[in-house]
Each structure stands twice: as structure tokens, then as C-alpha cells.
Amino acid sequence: MGNLQIIGALLFSLFWAKCYSQEDFLRCLFKFSESNVTQNIYTPNSLTYSSILKYAQKHSRWVNSSQPNFIASPTKESEIKPVILCAKKLGLQIKIKSGGHDYEGLSYRSEFPFVMLDLSNLNKTEIDLNEETIWVQAGATLGQLYYAIANQSNVHGFPGGICFSVGTGGLISGGGLGTMMRKFGLAADNVVDARVMDVNGNILDRKKMKNDLFWAIRGGGGASFGVILAWKLKLVRVPEKVTVFTVCKKFDDNQNLLLKWENIAHQLPDKLVIRVVIQNDGTGNDKYVEMRFQALYLGPVDELIPLLKENFPEFDLEKKDCLQEPVGDRSNRSCINKECRETSWIGSVLYFYERETTSSLEVLLKESIPKQKSYYKGTSDFVKTQISESGWEMVERLLLEEESPRIILEPLGGKLDEISESEIPFPHRKGNLYNIQYLVYWHDNNENVSSQKIAWMRKLYKEMEPYVANSPRTAYLNYRDLDFGSNDDDYSYSKAKIWGEKYFNCNFERLAKVKSKVDPNNFFRTEQSIPLYQTY
Known part of the structure; x- marks a missing residue:
């Protein structure tokens, strides 16, 4: 058309x-x-x-x-x-x-x-432990998915995201980064079947939708092609005991530790993921930037400690640190020097969402509207070479200008390196060290405040340009950013390539060709939906 x-x-x-x-x-x-x-x-x-x-x-x-x-x-x-x-x-x-x-x-x-x-x-789940799969409807949250798995098995899990209330329909169709991706790949890498309703109201499974559409919805943003109704997911085997820990360090005293993390985090054994959360702490003249090294090891603490002593002795983590009693709700606690838990896979899910590992599983099903509104702007990058010390000094300076910024670094490597960048639309595989998610929060959404916060985020994003992947500068679809560009009234393919190749690189063209086949009148469209393919 x-x-x-x-x-x-x-x-x-x-x-x-x-x-x-x-x-x-x-x-x-x-x-x-x-x-x-x-x-x-x-x-x-x-x-x-x-x-x-x-x-x-x-x-x-x-x-x-x-x-x-x-x-x-x-x-x-x-x-x-x-x-x-x-x-x-x-x-x-x-x-x-x-x-x-x-x-x-x-x-x-x-x-x-x-x-x-x-x-x-539409939030039902149907688990088959003999086949080691689960069907989950697209309206189910990650919390509902994790709850269904944990209720049936203590040796199965799924490599999804951290936030309980995120919907499985959107997260998986955008790729799905998570704490087990270095061992098992993305959430979308573990989809074995799906049900989709097309533009004519027909329900298609993997066999009926053919390979092109099944490829496109696993990481290409399902809402561009139809309505994702349900996913059939491959469950993964997890040990009965896993270990989680957090080590907190001041940024200005530990830049060498961060540079070391950049060099080796993506090369560690795939059972270990260490992410870094960088944010402000303190107020006024006492404000400083802190780093939280948060980790999941798919195994008991006895296996983890020797690995850390070899690679990160700076963490100073001992077995005794992992056997202490929990100390209450973690959601509003200031960063302590270090904490560690030996727990189950579902306990690790609770831990990363700032709950105690011993919390009731019912927490996973909690549906509520936050009493206090929080506003934010987010965006993302991928990194292929180590950021210089001067680059991190720039980051520290900009973070201290803001009240509530946050940067999250998620290491790649492992299983992600073994999968071709064209296997599914998510292309950020071998050669990428880690993903960066940038966030800034505020509590008053009047125009002056929100404009200042967004301007700060754009300034940080611009300043990071020399240090991150380029040609094109890349981004993660589930951290969507309309600053990259959006569809005009004509839904031009050539204009959409500017932002589309950030998310999908060379896979963007194939996505547009699939779109042209399954939705030729562009009914399923948004400001950043896949456009129809055009050769001019």
C-alpha cells in the first residue's frame, strides 16, 4: 500500500x-x-x-x-x-x-x-510438568505466571522480568530481559507456541500463523501484528537452592570496581548474573552516588563464595552473611553494606522486587493502585566497549544534579551470545557487554517540573553518546522512548527506520515485510508500531 x-x-x-x-x-x-x-x-x-x-x-x-x-x-x-x-x-x-x-x-x-x-x-495459566511447559494468557501478570509455577514445582522457573505487575503479553512480545537470561536466554527465546488474533478476528496458533508471524511477535512488539492471546512457554530447570545478594558501595571510592565489572560481568559463568543499580543517596551537602551490585546465583552459597573470592574479592562476602535472619521489609530500606540469602528460585523473584525471600507467595498476586503517584521518564542503551573513567565521572556529576535518578546496568553474555541476532527480532546479542536503563523520577507532574526532568534525561542521553553502541545507537523495545521518533500520519517506512533500527537493527526490514503480509491496511498501529514495508 x-x-x-x-x-x-x-x-x-x-x-x-x-x-x-x-x-x-x-x-x-x-x-x-x-x-x-x-x-x-x-x-x-x-x-x-x-x-x-x-x-x-x-x-x-x-x-x-x-x-x-x-x-x-x-x-x-x-x-x-x-x-x-x-x-x-x-x-x-x-x-x-x-x-x-x-x-x-x-x-x-x-x-x-x-x-x-x-x-x-484473560489471565489463566495451564501448566504441564510432564512436558515442562505452561500456557499463559496475555493478560496475566508476571506475578501470576510465577505464582502458577511455584505452586506446582520447586525445581522449575521461567526467565522473565523483575516487576510482578508487568503483563506477560507485552513483556514477552518485546523480548523480556531478566535475572536468568544469561543462563536461559530472554523470555521470548523460551516461547514454543502462541495464540494470536489477526486483523480479521481469526485465532492463529504457531502452525496456522506460519514462521514469519511467529518470528515477529517474539520480540518485535506483538501489538503491531494482532492481539496476542496466549503464550506457550518452555519452563526451565532451576536448583532447589539459589543465592541472592546485594553489595553496596560508594561510587566515588569504587570506580575501579565498576570498570572491573564492565570487563568481566558478561564473561562470568552463566549461572551468575550481577546487575548494578546506580542512584543517589543522602541529601544536601551529604548527597552522594551509590552503586548496588545485585546478584542471583543459580546454586547454593557454598558454590558461590569461591567464585566471588576469585572474581570479586572486593565484595567481601562470606557464607555467614547469607545465613542471617531477614530484617523486615526491604522496599524502603537504605542501602546497607551487604546482605545475602540462600533461598529458592521463587524467593529470588521476591528478593529482586524488594520483598523478603520468605514473603507469602500471595504478594505475587497483589493488585493495587499506588497511593502516591510517581512520574518518570526512561530510555536505554547497549554498551559494546568499556566506558572510560572520565565517562563515569560525567555520569556521577549529572546524577548529583538530580534528586531521583537511577541507572541500571544488566550484563549480557552467556546464553545470549549463543543465539543469532536474527533468531528473533531482538538483535542485541554477541558483542554487547550490557544494557543500560536510564530513569528519572519526580512527584509533581506540573509542566515546569516534568519539563525540567525530561530535559535532564535528554542531556544525560546526549552526553552518553560517545560511550555506547553506535551505527546505529541501539535501544531495548520494552524501555520505549518516543524521543527516538514516531510514526507520522503517513506511517512512512523510511522515516520509521530511524527509530526502528535502534530497537531491531537489521531485523526491522523483515518486521515491516511481515506487517505488510498480516495487516496490509495498517489497522494495528501506534506511535511506534511497525509500518508497512516500502521500497521507496
């Missing part, structure tokens, strides 16, 4: 979107539904509309930026088809929300009239 055709289709959809009424959409749903699907459709006049939307908007920065004309919260997969067909007929966009953690809020905001497809009620 050429540019003029795409623009014509968009103008046509806008015309219809302005002319439709709520009754038109509801009548259309009745026409295409075998059951009363409208009981799960909410308009701004519905009593529960506001509470559903508020729960969906996990990123407070985008609250009230725009509101859906309708919220569809299906309880059965079959209820999604009429929503797609009627949205197409009436020129409404569909925004697909699994967990609602998109950094730019693209699952629940739009400049055009739209339906928010809320998948949170």
Missing part, C-alpha cells in the same frame, strides 16, 4: 470516527457477537469506567493525557473478534493493554478516537 492510500485510509477512519455514536459501536457489537459482549464494554458514562482506566494506567505520567472512547474488558477470547471488526468498521483505533507498563503509555492513550482493549481478565 502506497503513502497516498495509507493517508486516504486514515482520513476515512477519522471521518467515520467523528460521525459514529456510542450506540453505533454497541449495535455493531451485537451484530457480530454470539453472546452479550457489551456487558464487558465500558464508556465514560459507565460507573466502573474510571476505576478500570485508573488501574490500567500504571505510568502516572500519562494519566488524563487522553481517554478511550470505549474500554473492552473481555472475559473470553471470542469476545475480542467483534471489537476488532467494529473498530475497523467505525474507524476507531485499538490500543492493546496487557499490564499497562508501556513507558510512553501507548497502550491506553492516543491522539485519535480509540478502544482500549484491556486483557487483564
Whole structure:
């Protein structure tokens, strides 16, 4: 489809979107539904509309930026088809929300009239320990997935992300970094089947969708191609005992330790991941930058200690440090010098989300709206060569300018190096040392404050340019950043390449070709969705 055709289709959809009424959409749903699907459709006049939307908007920065004309919260997969067909007929966009953690809020905001497809009620899991797989619907959170696994086995796990409330639909379709990726690969590397609803309302499994679409949805952003309904995931074997620890160091006294980490963290045995969280502590003249070395070792403490003494004696970690009793809630505790736990895999999941390893598994299922709103801006980089000492001095200086910044370094290597960069759309494999996630937080979202915080983030990102991967400068899709660029009204492929190759490198072209096959009229679209492939 050429540019003029795409623009014509968009103008046509806008015309219809302005002319439709709520009754038109509801009548259309009745026409295409075998059951009363409208009981799960909410308009701004519905009593529960506001509470559903508020729960969906996990990123407070985008609250009230725009509101859906309708919220569809299906309880059965079959209820999604009429929503797609009627949205197409009436020129409404569909925004697909699994967990609602998109950094730019693209699952629940739009400049055009739209339906928010809320998948949170589609959260069932079905585990098969004989086959060592689990089916998980796309509305289930990581917490629900982890809970289902831990309830059935203490020797199985899944290499997903850290935050419990992130949806499996979005996380896996974007790749899925996690604490076990050096041993088992990304979440998306462990998908063995999927169910997807296409633009015509057909449900496709791996066999029906063919290889191209199955390739694209595992790391290419599933919402560009259809509605991810469920994943079939390969469970991984984990030891009954694993070890987690955190070692806290002041930044200005330990730059050599950070440089050492850069050199060897990606080369350590794949059972060990050591991530680094860099942030401020203290206030006023006492403010300083700290580094938290947070680690998971897939084995008992007796195996870990000799490994650390050989590679990181600076941590000064002893077996006795790992056998002490927990000391209460970790979520609001200042960084202590060191702490360590020998626990189970699910205990490590709790630990990395700042809970005690002995916490009840019910914590994984907790659904709540934060009482205190926190706003943030995030972005990312990948690093291929060690950052110089002067580079880290620049980082320290900029961090001290801000109140609540955070930088997270996640080492790659291991299993990730063994997988081709074209195996799935996520290309950041061999040759990358680690990923950087940049974050800045604030508590007052007035325009002056938010503009200052975003300007600071852009300044940091610009200053980091000489030190990170380039040609292209790369980024991780699940840390989405519209500063890289966004789709214009014509959804130009050549313009989208500017930001698309940051996320996907050479895989972007193949993604656009798949898009052209499965959604030739570009119905599933967002500000950073995959465009149709064009040769001019």
C-alpha cells in the first residue's frame, strides 16, 4: 500500500470516527457477537469506567493525557473478534493493554478516537510438568505466571522480568530481559507456541500463523501484528537452592570496581548474573552516588563464595552473611553494606522486587493502585566497549544534579551470545557487554517540573553518546522512548527506520515485510508500531 492510500485510509477512519455514536459501536457489537459482549464494554458514562482506566494506567505520567472512547474488558477470547471488526468498521483505533507498563503509555492513550482493549481478565495459566511447559494468557501478570509455577514445582522457573505487575503479553512480545537470561536466554527465546488474533478476528496458533508471524511477535512488539492471546512457554530447570545478594558501595571510592565489572560481568559463568543499580543517596551537602551490585546465583552459597573470592574479592562476602535472619521489609530500606540469602528460585523473584525471600507467595498476586503517584521518564542503551573513567565521572556529576535518578546496568553474555541476532527480532546479542536503563523520577507532574526532568534525561542521553553502541545507537523495545521518533500520519517506512533500527537493527526490514503480509491496511498501529514495508 502506497503513502497516498495509507493517508486516504486514515482520513476515512477519522471521518467515520467523528460521525459514529456510542450506540453505533454497541449495535455493531451485537451484530457480530454470539453472546452479550457489551456487558464487558465500558464508556465514560459507565460507573466502573474510571476505576478500570485508573488501574490500567500504571505510568502516572500519562494519566488524563487522553481517554478511550470505549474500554473492552473481555472475559473470553471470542469476545475480542467483534471489537476488532467494529473498530475497523467505525474507524476507531485499538490500543492493546496487557499490564499497562508501556513507558510512553501507548497502550491506553492516543491522539485519535480509540478502544482500549484491556486483557487483564484473560489471565489463566495451564501448566504441564510432564512436558515442562505452561500456557499463559496475555493478560496475566508476571506475578501470576510465577505464582502458577511455584505452586506446582520447586525445581522449575521461567526467565522473565523483575516487576510482578508487568503483563506477560507485552513483556514477552518485546523480548523480556531478566535475572536468568544469561543462563536461559530472554523470555521470548523460551516461547514454543502462541495464540494470536489477526486483523480479521481469526485465532492463529504457531502452525496456522506460519514462521514469519511467529518470528515477529517474539520480540518485535506483538501489538503491531494482532492481539496476542496466549503464550506457550518452555519452563526451565532451576536448583532447589539459589543465592541472592546485594553489595553496596560508594561510587566515588569504587570506580575501579565498576570498570572491573564492565570487563568481566558478561564473561562470568552463566549461572551468575550481577546487575548494578546506580542512584543517589543522602541529601544536601551529604548527597552522594551509590552503586548496588545485585546478584542471583543459580546454586547454593557454598558454590558461590569461591567464585566471588576469585572474581570479586572486593565484595567481601562470606557464607555467614547469607545465613542471617531477614530484617523486615526491604522496599524502603537504605542501602546497607551487604546482605545475602540462600533461598529458592521463587524467593529470588521476591528478593529482586524488594520483598523478603520468605514473603507469602500471595504478594505475587497483589493488585493495587499506588497511593502516591510517581512520574518518570526512561530510555536505554547497549554498551559494546568499556566506558572510560572520565565517562563515569560525567555520569556521577549529572546524577548529583538530580534528586531521583537511577541507572541500571544488566550484563549480557552467556546464553545470549549463543543465539543469532536474527533468531528473533531482538538483535542485541554477541558483542554487547550490557544494557543500560536510564530513569528519572519526580512527584509533581506540573509542566515546569516534568519539563525540567525530561530535559535532564535528554542531556544525560546526549552526553552518553560517545560511550555506547553506535551505527546505529541501539535501544531495548520494552524501555520505549518516543524521543527516538514516531510514526507520522503517513506511517512512512523510511522515516520509521530511524527509530526502528535502534530497537531491531537489521531485523526491522523483515518486521515491516511481515506487517505488510498480516495487516496490509495498517489497522494495528501506534506511535511506534511497525509500518508497512516500502521500497521507496
